[in-house]
Amino acid sequence: MKLMTxxxxxxxxxxxxxxxxxxxxxxxxxxxxxxxxxxxxxxxALNRYYYQAMIPIKDASLIARCDDQATRREWxxxxxxxxxxxxxEGGIARWLKLTDGLGLDRDYVTSxxxxxxxxxxxxxxxxxxxxxxxxxxxxxxxxTELFSPAIIGERIEGMLKNYDFVTAxxxxxxxxxxxxAKRDSEFALDYVKQNAKTPEQQxxxxxxxxxxxxxxxxxxxxxxxxxxxxxxxxAGAFAPA
Amino acid sequence: MKLMTxxxxxxxxxxxxxxxxxxxxxxxxxxxxxxxxxxxxxxxALNRYYYQAMIPIKDASLIARCDDQATRREWxxxxxxxxxxxxxEGGIARWLKLTDGLGLDRDYVTSxxxxxxxxxxxxxxxxxxxxxxxxxxxxxxxxTELFSPAIIGERIEGMLKNYDFVTAxxxxxxxxxxxxAKRDSEFALDYVKQNAKTPEQQxxxxxxxxxxxxxxxxxxxxxxxxxxxxxxxxAGAFAPA
Numbered sequence: 001m002k003l004m005t006x007x008x009x010x011x012x013x014x015x016x017x018x019x020x021x022x023x024x025x026x027x028x029x030x031x032x033x034x035x036x037x038x039x040x041x042x043x044x045a046l047n048r049y050y051y052q053a054m055i056p057i058k059d060a061s062l063i064a065r066c067d068d069q070a071t072r073r074e075w076x077x078x079x080x081x082x083x084x085x086x087x088x089e090g091g092i093a094r095w096l097k098l099t100d101g102l103g104l105d106r107d108y109v110t111s112x113x114x115x116x117x118x119x120x121x122x123x124x125x126x127x128x129x130x131x132x133x134x135x136x137x138x139x140x141x142x143x144t145e146l147f148s149p150a151i152i153g154e155r156i157e158g159m160l161k162n163y164d165f166v167t168a169x170x171x172x173x174x175x176x177x178x179x180x181a182k183r184d185s186e187f188a189l190d191y192v193k194q195n196a197k198t199p200e201q202q203x204x205x206x207x208x209x210x211x212x213x214x215x216x217x218x219x220x221x222x223x224x225x226x227x228x229x230x231x232x233x234x235a236g237a238f239a240p241a
Numbered sequence: 242m243k244l245m246t247x248x249x250x251x252x253x254x255x256x257x258x259x260x261x262x263x264x265x266x267x268x269x270x271x272x273x274x275x276x277x278x279x280x281x282x283x284x285x286a287l288n289r290y291y292y293q294a295m296i297p298i299k300d301a302s303l304i305a306r307c308d309d310q311a312t313r314r315e316w317x318x319x320x321x322x323x324x325x326x327x328x329x330e331g332g333i334a335r336w337l338k339l340t341d342g343l344g345l346d347r348d349y350v351t352s353x354x355x356x357x358x359x360x361x362x363x364x365x366x367x368x369x370x371x372x373x374x375x376x377x378x379x380x381x382x383x384x385t386e387l388f389s390p391a392i393i394g395e396r397i398e399g400m401l402k403n404y405d406f407v408t409a410x411x412x413x414x415x416x417x418x419x420x421x422a423k424r425d426s427e428f429a430l431d432y433v434k435q436n437a438k439t440p441e442q443q444x445x446x447x448x449x450x451x452x453x454x455x456x457x458x459x460x461x462x463x464x465x466x467x468x469x470x471x472x473x474x475x476a477g478a479f480a481p482a
Contacts, residue, residue, distance in 0.1 A: 056313060057305050063320070064301035064372070069333065072297060073324050076317070079304070083314045092310065131305070 001199035009193055009202050013140075013209055017147040020213035023154070027220040030228065032154050034162025041163065042102045043227045045095075046238050047119040047219065049109050052095045052173075054123050056082045061131040062138045074187050081180050094173035101170025114238030118222035126215045133208065136201055140192045140208035144216060145185035149178040242440035250434055250443050254381075254450055258388040261454035264395070268461040271469065273395050275403025282404065283343050284468045286336075287479050288360040288460065290350050293336045293414075295364050297323045302372040303379045315428050322421045335414035342411025355479030359463035367456045374449065377442060381433045381449035385457060386426035390419040 004012065022028060030036050031044060059078040066072050084090025099109045108114060130138040152174045159166045168175070196202045245253065263269060271277050272285060300319040307313050325331025340350045349355060371379040393415045400407045409416075437443040 053308075056310075057308070060301045060313070061305035064298050064305050067294075067298070069297075069324050069331075070328065072301070072320070073326070076320055076324070079313070079317055079320075083310050083317070085314070087311065090310075 001203060003199050004202055006193035009196060009205070010189065012202075012206055013143055013189070013192070014146065016206060016209050016213060017144070020210060020217065021144060021147040021151070022213065022216040022220055023147065023151040025217055025220040025224075027224045027228065028151070028155075032158030032162075034158065036163075038102070038163070038165055040223075040227045041159075041166070042099075042104055043238055044223055045099050045102055046104060046109055046114055047116055047223060049095055049099060050112055050115055050119055051123050051126075051219065052082070052092050053110075054127055055091070058127045058130040061127070062135070065131070065138070066135055071191065077180075078184060091173060091176070094176060098170045098173055101167060102165065116222045116226055118225075119219055122215045122218045122222070126212065129208075129211060134204065136192065136195050137204050137208040139188050139195075140205035141212040142188045143185060143192065143209045144212050145181040146189060148181045148185075152178055152181075242444060244440050245443055247434035250437060250446070251430065253443075253447055254384055254430070254433070255387065257447060257450050257454060258385070261451060261458065262385060262388040262392070263454065263457040263461055264388065264392040266458055266461040266465075268465045268469065269392070269396075273399030273403075275399065277404075279343070279404070279406055281464075281468045282400075282407070283340075283345055284479055285464055286340050286343050287345060287350055287355055288357055288464060290336055290340060291353055291356055291360055292364050292367075292460065293323070293333050294351075295368050296332070299368045299371040302368070303376070306372070306379070307376055312432065318421075319425060332414060332417070335417060339411045339414055342408060343406065357463045357467055357479075359466075360460055363456045363459045363463070367453065370449070370452060375445065377433065377436050378445050378449040380429050380436075381446035382453040383429045384426060384433065384450045385453050386422040387430060389422045389426075393419055393422075 027044070031041065036044070056079050059075060059082070063072045063075050063079075066075070080090070082091040084093055087093070096106055096109065100106060112120075126141070129141055133141075156171055156174050159171065160168065192205050196205045268285070272282065277285070297320050300316060300323070304313045304316050304320075307316065321331070323332040325334055328334070337347055337350065341347060353361075367382070370382055374382075397412055397415050400412065401409065433446050437446045
C-alpha cells in the first residue's frame, strides 16, 4: 500500500460514494420515480425511522470516545440537529411528521414493532461500528453525508411531483438536511484527510465509508425484498392493510 | 426490601450525601482551611483535572445509551457546560485557568503524565460505571451534585481567604458551577424518583450514589496519602520541585 495525498484520499472516498451510495439502489429509483404504492412509501418511512432515531445514539457514542474538545464540540451540533431543543423540534420530530403525513400511527412507528429485522440489524451494526472502531473509522463512516444533498434534492422533487399523499410540510425533514449535511460532512472529510496519515489508516477510512454504504444499501435491499418483490414480509413486520 | 415513597427515597439519597460526600474528607478540611501548601493545592488541581476532563465523556456515554429524547436533550446541556461553545470556554477551560493560576504548565496538566494512578483508576471506574450500568444507576451516580453547591461555597470562601496564590479569576470554575449543578441535580433527582419503581431499583439507585461518593472520596484519599502523609508519591506522578 502506498500513501495517498489528502486530495487522492478524498477522490478515493468520493469514488466509493459514486459507486456504492444508496442513491443508485433500485428501491430509490422506484421511490423517487413515483412507482411505489403508498404502502411501500409507508414501509420505507417506517423502517428508516429507526435509522433516524438511532443517529443521536451513535453520535453521542462517538463524542463519548473522543478526547479532543474541539471535535466533541463540533460533533455536538449533530445531537442538536436530530434531537432539537424541545419536543416537536429536530430531525427525528420532522421524520415523524413524514410518517404522520403518510397516515402511520405515531405510537406504532416509535414502538419499532413493525420494523424489518434486517433494518434493525443494519442500523445496529452501524451503531456498534461507531462505538467500537477507531475514531477515524467512526468519523469516516459518517461521510455518506457527502453524497446526501444530491439524493435529497431528487427525493423532494420526485416525491412531491409523483405522490398526492406527500406534501412540502411532510417533507420538512429533507428540506432542513442539506445545509446540516454539508457542514457536517465538510468537517468529517477534513478530519479524515488530516488524521488518516498512513496507508493503513487511509485503507481503514475507505473501508469504513464502504461499510456505511453497505448499511444504507442493505436497508433498501430489505425493503425491496419485503415490499416490492411480493411475499417476503417478515413475521410481525408492518404489512399493508 | 420495602418500596419507599419518592420522598423517602429522596431522604435516603440525601442521607448518603450527608454521610459519604467528600465534603467531609480530611483533605478538604485542610484545603479549605488554608492548611495546604501550594504544592498540595497544585496536586489537587492537577489530579482533579482528569475528573473534569472525563465528565463530557461519561455524559456523552449516558446520552448514547438513552432512548428517551427529552432526557438526552436535557443531559446535553452538561456537554455544553463542560466543553463550551469554543476554545477557552466551558468548565474544562475554566479548570485550566485554575491550574494556570496555580503555576502549573498547561501541557503538563493535559498530558496527564503527573496523575496519581489511583486518580486514574477512580475516574475510569466512574466512566465505566456510567457506560455499563442501567440508565437509572448512571443517572443516580450523578446525584453527588445535589451536595456540591455547599462544598463549592466553602471552597471559594476558604481558598480566597487563605491562599495568596488563589484569585477570584482562577476560581471561575467554581463560581459558574452552582446554578448548573442545581439544574442538573434537580433533573436527575426527579428522574430517579420517577424511575426507581421497585425496591430493587431503589436499592440500585442508592448504591449508585454511594459508589459515586466512593469515587470522589478515593480521589482525595489518594491525594492525602501521596501529598499530606509524606513519602507516598507514586513513581512518575507530580512531585514538588
